[in-house]
Amino acid sequence: MKRVIKDSATHDVVVEATEDDDVRPVELLDEAAFSLPRPSRALTALTTSALALPGIAGSARADAPIERATADAAFSYYKEDNLSPGKFSTSGGVGSRERYEVYTGQLRFDLPATARTDVGIEILYEEMSGASPWFVEAESGEPLQVMSGATIEDERFDFLADMDFYLDRGKDTISAGVSKEKDYFSMNYGIGTERNYNDKNTTLSAAGSFSYDWIDPTDADDFSTRPSSKEKWSIDLFAGFSQILSRASTASFTVNYKHSDGYLADPYKAIRQIGPAGQVIADRRPSGKDQVSLLARYRHHFEAVSGSLHGDYRFYTDDWGIISHTVDLAWYQNFFGWLTITPSVRWYSQGKADFYDTVLQAGSFPGDRSSDYRLSPYGALSYRIKAEVEFADVWNYDAPDWLQTVGVSDGLDLIASLSYERYFSDGDYSAVSVSESDEAPGLVRFRVFAVSVSGRF
Amino acid sequence: MKRINALVLILVIGAISSGCVQVKPWERDLLARRDMGWEPDTLEAKREAHIYFSKEASMPGGSGGGGGCGCN
Numbered sequence: 001m002k003r004v005i006k007d008s009a010t011h012d013v014v015v016e017a018t019e020d021d022d023v024r025p026v027e028l029l030d031e032a033a034f035s036l037p038r039p040s041r042a043l044t045a046l047t048t049s050a051l052a053l054p055g056i057a058g059s060a061r062a063d064a065p066i067e068r069a070t071a072d073a074a075f076s077y078y079k080e081d082n083l084s085p086g087k088f089s090t091s092g093g094v095g096s097r098e099r100y101e102v103y104t105g106q107l108r109f110d111l112p113a114t115a116r117t118d119v120g121i122e123i124l125y126e127e128m129s130g131a132s133p134w135f136v137e138a139e140s141g142e143p144l145q146v147m148s149g150a151t152i153e154d155e156r157f158d159f160l161a162d163m164d165f166y167l168d169r170g171k172d173t174i175s176a177g178v179s180k181e182k183d184y185f186s187m188n189y190g191i192g193t194e195r196n197y198n199d200k201n202t203t204l205s206a207a208g209s210f211s212y213d214w215i216d217p218t219d220a221d222d223f224s225t226r227p228s229s230k231e232k233w234s235i236d237l238f239a240g241f242s243q244i245l246s247r248a249s250t251a252s253f254t255v256n257y258k259h260s261d262g263y264l265a266d267p268y269k270a271i272r273q274i275g276p277a278g279q280v281i282a283d284r285r286p287s288g289k290d291q292v293s294l295l296a297r298y299r300h301h302f303e304a305v306s307g308s309l310h311g312d313y314r315f316y317t318d319d320w321g322i323i324s325h326t327v328d329l330a331w332y333q334n335f336f337g338w339l340t341i342t343p344s345v346r347w348y349s350q351g352k353a354d355f356y357d358t359v360l361q362a363g364s365f366p367g368d369r370s371s372d373y374r375l376s377p378y379g380a381l382s383y384r385i386k387a388e389v390e391f392a393d394v395w396n397y398d399a400p401d402w403l404q405t406v407g408v409s410d411g412l413d414l415i416a417s418l419s420y421e422r423y424f425s426d427g428d429y430s431a432v433s434v435s436e437s438d439e440a441p442g443l444v445r446f447r448v449f450a451v452s453v454s455g456r457f
Numbered sequence: 458m459k460r461i462n463a464l465v466l467i468l469v470i471g472a473i474s475s476g477c478v479q480v481k482p483w484e485r486d487l488l489a490r491r492d493m494g495w496e497p498d499t500l501e502a503k504r505e506a507h508i509y510f511s512k513e514a515s516m517p518g519g520s521g522g523g524g525g526c527g528c529n
Contacts, residue, residue: 106500106504244488247485252495258516291516299494301493308492316514322514324513375514390491419501450504
């Protein structure tokens with residue numbers, strides 16, 4: 001039985017089924033007499049399970065060794081709305097309403113190393129500036145946010161390397177990385193594995209990662225509530241299951257468990273005790289934390305309209321008392337084969353941590369306490385729009401032998417995209433009603449603009 | 458208790474799936490589409506996961522370990 005599969009706008013590959021239910025090409029186009037035949041993406045795609053769960057750090061799809069070197073670059077700009085004057089406390093005399101602004105550059109390379117191994121390298125650099133929430137004042141009953149001065153300027157550098165080892169029925173992955181900010185340093189390691197069953201209709205995966213972080217808060221001497229030199233470590237375990245449901249649909253279910261130990265508070269945050277002798281005391285959180293995340297994902301392609309539906313639901317809970325729900329829906333609409341427009345919407349709802357409060361009552365001095373809005377009860381809604389174009393063989397060249405050994409072939413496929421996101425958080429978006437005294441005045445709203453370019457060489 | 462329930466769910470789904478439809482390799486053209494992947498754009502997925510992780514209380518799902526941050 002022969003079928004013609006469209007590889008891209010211009011290429012066709014004719015394949016036929018073999019006796020052991022695999023496929024073999026009958027004709028391959030672009031095969032020059034003296035160059036290695038470049039396996040078509042369609043052929044490679046057909047013989048993989050199309051189910052590979054995103055690895056610890058590797059590319060999103062590959063569960064067969066990649067044939068071509070790929071490079072991805074992205075630049076994004078993140079900007080939070082200024083804190084509204086109605087939520088801003090001027091009682092401290094300090095503080096700016098201008099919140100965070102972040103410029104981020106990301107780069108990723110995936111290279112075939114041997115016939116059965118791939119190597120990935122990922123680099124991130126970002127610059128952050130702006131004021132951030134410090135503690136909450138309850139002037140005349142209504143909680144208002146006290147902000148730091150707009151002096152927080154920081155940069156983050158992140159480096160990650162990973163290797164995939166491919167086996168007959170799956171792959172193993174190892175990774176290692178470091179992350180550095182002015183006041184922070186983190187090292188992380190991970191291992192993972194994936195196995196295919198039922199003629200690659202089913203994939204099981206498991207992974208574990210470990211991270212050790214050192215925190216050295218800036219200006220610790222200037223602030224009585226700010227600690228110096230703290231550490232923490234965490235271990236993250238993952239198990240996943242994915243299944244092809246039909247020619248046009250797949251589903252996956254994953255579980256994550258994370259245990260963290262050490263200094264887990266925010267050194268730049270505090271909480272106010274109200275009352276005549278009330279003080280502003282340091283944010284303090286338990287020295288251990290257990291978290292569980294369950295994620296269910298569904299993908300369905302509608303051939304008649306050339307569109308794909310993505311639906312994700314995540315349930316989260318931890319032993320600090322927080323429960324959250326996330327629903328993410330996206331529609332990928334294809335036009336002319338090379339243009340994809342993707343609108344998407346996300347709804348998020350979280351409950352509060354056991355030790356969260358906007359302010360502490362007079363005389364109250366609990367062991368654990370935080371006014372951090374990120375531990376408060378609220379909901380969030382965000383919408384995104386993305387446009388992506390894909391051009392196969394946009395440029396042809398003869399790659400020298402030494403480049404061919406790292407997977408660079410004789411053509412360049414290019415993918416470029418632009419996206420925009422708008423995010424709002426508010427007590428009203430929560431699944432459960434939030435009282436006025438509980439709603440954090442510092443809830444955030446932001447925008448993200450991103451542009452990206454990817455090349456398959 | 459919740460962790461045990463999750464594990465049982467995985468095992469049950471695994472048992473059921475072995476009886477599910479088997480899509481042959483030459484029938485997987487639609488599944489191989491870029492827009493049918495779990496995360497078609499890896500860098501975007503990481504960037505978004507990092508933003509939500511920094512600004513919300515929850516942990517991203519999926520096997521992402523990776524670096525933390527001193528997020529404020």
